[in-house]
Amino acid sequence: MQEKPIKRFKVKPTFQILLITLLIFSLLGSCSSSSTPESYVGYGADHCVSGSLHIITLDGDKIILDAGSFYGEDGKSFPQIDQKTLTDVSAIIISHAHIDHIGRLITSVVKMGYKGPIYCTGPTKELMPTMLKMASKYGDFGKETFFFSKRSQDENRSSGKNTAAHLYADCPYGSQISPKNKKYIICSSPDLEDLGYYFCSACAQKEANEVMKQVIQQPLHLPFQISKNVTAEFLLTPHLPGSVMVLLKGEVSGHKILYTGDVGSGLSPFLPSQDPPQSADVVITEATYGTSTCDIEELKAQRENFRIKLGELVQNGKRIIIPAFVLDRSQQILYEINQGKLKGEIPQDTPIKVFGNSVEELNEIYLDFSNSTEYSPYFSAGFLENGPFPHDSYLSITGTTLSKLFDDPEERRRSISYGEIGICSSGMADNSLSLEFVKQWISDPDTVFIFVGYQDPETIGGELVEGLEKGTHTPSSIIIDGNSYQIKADILKYNCFSGHAEFNQITNFLHGVDGLKTILIVHTDQENVDPLIQAYKKEFPSINIVAPQAGQLIALP
Structure with missing residues (x-):
C-alpha cells in the first residue's frame, strides 16, 4: 500500500523561539549540578577575627562552615543570618568548639529553625554543650x-x-x-x-540542648557524605581538642575546597602534630596573627619562664590573678602549674583557685578525655599517659559560692589571698569575674595580673597590656564603667599559650597543598589585610589571593 505523504507544518518564528528557549532550559537543567558556579560568601570572620561563618556552594550544594558568635562590634558590617540564608543549606560543619565558631548555632537552629545535620568530631561534640550554653547566655540575638x-x-x-x-x-x-x-x-x-x-x-x-539534637560526630580521615553532591573529610589540626580542618570534595566536578578552621600552633602539650596537607583547588585559611612570625621552640621554652615567674611571685607573697578563657587556656594553665610544682619551680603548698561553673565542667571533660580510647587519636601520648592535671590540684569555686562573689565585694576581697593563684574568666577581663577582680585589685601594688592570650585592643585586657605590646609602659589609670582606677598592680603577658599558628607555619602548610589555585584569607583584623595580601602574593606568585569583604560573593575557580 502506498504511504501517504507526510504533511509538513510551517512553524511560526515566535514558536521557534519558544522551542529553542525550552531546549536550552532543558539542557541547563540536565547538567545543573556540574554547571552551578562554585562560590564563597562570608557572614563573619572577614577582615575581623570573630564570627566565623562561611557559606560555600559546591556542585550546586550549599554548605555552612562554622557558625560563630562575634566579639564586640565585629559583626556590624556583615549580613544577618535569617531563614532565607538557611534555605537549601545541606549541612553545617563545625571545625572546633570555640564560641566564635559555634555561637550562632543558637541563631540558626533555635531562632531560625534550621533542621539539617551539624557535623563535627567526637571531642568537639563533648565540649559543645557547655560552650553553647555560654553562647546562649551571653550572645546577642537581637531584641x-x-x-x-x-x-x-x-x-x-x-x-x-x-x-x-x-x-x-x-x-x-x-x-x-x-x-x-x-x-x-x-x-x-x-x-x-x-x-x-x-x-x-x-x-x-x-x-x-535543641542544637545538640542535630549534632552528628564523624571520625578523622574518613570521607563522609554531607549532601547529594559533596563529601567532607576531617584533618586534625592542634588548636584544641577535637579541632580539625575540613576538606570538601564535589562529587560531580571533582573540585576540592580546604577550610583550615583555626590552624594549630603546636604549643599545646595535650595535642598531637598537624595532619599533612592534601590536594585542593581552594584553601580558606585563617590568619589571626597576620604576617607576624615567631620561633615556636622559643615559645615552648617560655613556658618554663612562666612557671618560674609564678614561683617567684608566690614566694614574694603576691596575689596572682590569671584571666583565662574557660576552654583549653584554663586547662593548659593548670597543667603548667602542676608541672611547676612537680619540678620544684612553684611551692607545693601554693593554693590554686579556679572560678567558674563552665570551667569546672570543661575540666571534668578534659579528665575524661585522658581516659578515653575512643578519642585517643586527638591527643598526645603524654596527655593520654599522664592526664592534664590531678583533679585535687586546685580548689574549684562554683555554684552558690561563686554567685556570692558577684554580689558581695567583701566576699570577693576574701576570695584570693596573697601568695595564692586565681584563674578566672573572661580571658580579656572584659566581663565576668576577671573584670570584677580588676576593679577590686588593679590599684593594689601587691597584686599581679598575668594575661595569657590575645587581648582585643578594645577590651580591658587590651588596654592593660597595650604598653607591653608596644614596648612602652602600662598606662597609669583605666576607666571602667565610668570610674577611674589607678593602675598600681603589676601587669604581665605571656604569648606561649596561643593555639593559633603564625605566618610561617601557615604558609609552609599551604606550600604542601597540591593543585592550589586560590587562597581566601579570613579570620584576621582589618589592619592585617593589605600586608597579608602582599606577603601571600610574594609567597605564592601564581596563585589567586583574595581577602573577602563582609558579605562579598566570591566566584571560585
Whole structure:
C-alpha cells in the first residue's frame, strides 16, 4: 500500500523561539549540578577575627562552615543570618568548639529553625554543650521578649541582686511564675544585666540542648557524605581538642575546597602534630596573627619562664590573678602549674583557685578525655599517659559560692589571698569575674595580673597590656564603667599559650597543598589585610589571593 505523504507544518518564528528557549532550559537543567558556579560568601570572620561563618556552594550544594558568635562590634558590617540564608543549606560543619565558631548555632537552629545535620568530631561534640550554653547566655540575638517574677524582682532589688529573666514557658523555674506575678521586658540578652536581670541558666541549657539534637560526630580521615553532591573529610589540626580542618570534595566536578578552621600552633602539650596537607583547588585559611612570625621552640621554652615567674611571685607573697578563657587556656594553665610544682619551680603548698561553673565542667571533660580510647587519636601520648592535671590540684569555686562573689565585694576581697593563684574568666577581663577582680585589685601594688592570650585592643585586657605590646609602659589609670582606677598592680603577658599558628607555619602548610589555585584569607583584623595580601602574593606568585569583604560573593575557580 502506498504511504501517504507526510504533511509538513510551517512553524511560526515566535514558536521557534519558544522551542529553542525550552531546549536550552532543558539542557541547563540536565547538567545543573556540574554547571552551578562554585562560590564563597562570608557572614563573619572577614577582615575581623570573630564570627566565623562561611557559606560555600559546591556542585550546586550549599554548605555552612562554622557558625560563630562575634566579639564586640565585629559583626556590624556583615549580613544577618535569617531563614532565607538557611534555605537549601545541606549541612553545617563545625571545625572546633570555640564560641566564635559555634555561637550562632543558637541563631540558626533555635531562632531560625534550621533542621539539617551539624557535623563535627567526637571531642568537639563533648565540649559543645557547655560552650553553647555560654553562647546562649551571653550572645546577642537581637531584641527578645523575656519574662520574670515581679515578686522576685522586688526582693532582689532590696538586696542589690539581679533577677532571672526567662524565654520559655516550659522552663522549670519560669513555669512556676503565676500569671498575676509574671511581667515582661523586651531587650537583647546583653542588655539584661544593665537593666537588673540575668538570663536564666535553664533557658540557656534548653537552647543548647535543641542544637545538640542535630549534632552528628564523624571520625578523622574518613570521607563522609554531607549532601547529594559533596563529601567532607576531617584533618586534625592542634588548636584544641577535637579541632580539625575540613576538606570538601564535589562529587560531580571533582573540585576540592580546604577550610583550615583555626590552624594549630603546636604549643599545646595535650595535642598531637598537624595532619599533612592534601590536594585542593581552594584553601580558606585563617590568619589571626597576620604576617607576624615567631620561633615556636622559643615559645615552648617560655613556658618554663612562666612557671618560674609564678614561683617567684608566690614566694614574694603576691596575689596572682590569671584571666583565662574557660576552654583549653584554663586547662593548659593548670597543667603548667602542676608541672611547676612537680619540678620544684612553684611551692607545693601554693593554693590554686579556679572560678567558674563552665570551667569546672570543661575540666571534668578534659579528665575524661585522658581516659578515653575512643578519642585517643586527638591527643598526645603524654596527655593520654599522664592526664592534664590531678583533679585535687586546685580548689574549684562554683555554684552558690561563686554567685556570692558577684554580689558581695567583701566576699570577693576574701576570695584570693596573697601568695595564692586565681584563674578566672573572661580571658580579656572584659566581663565576668576577671573584670570584677580588676576593679577590686588593679590599684593594689601587691597584686599581679598575668594575661595569657590575645587581648582585643578594645577590651580591658587590651588596654592593660597595650604598653607591653608596644614596648612602652602600662598606662597609669583605666576607666571602667565610668570610674577611674589607678593602675598600681603589676601587669604581665605571656604569648606561649596561643593555639593559633603564625605566618610561617601557615604558609609552609599551604606550600604542601597540591593543585592550589586560590587562597581566601579570613579570620584576621582589618589592619592585617593589605600586608597579608602582599606577603601571600610574594609567597605564592601564581596563585589567586583574595581577602573577602563582609558579605562579598566570591566566584571560585
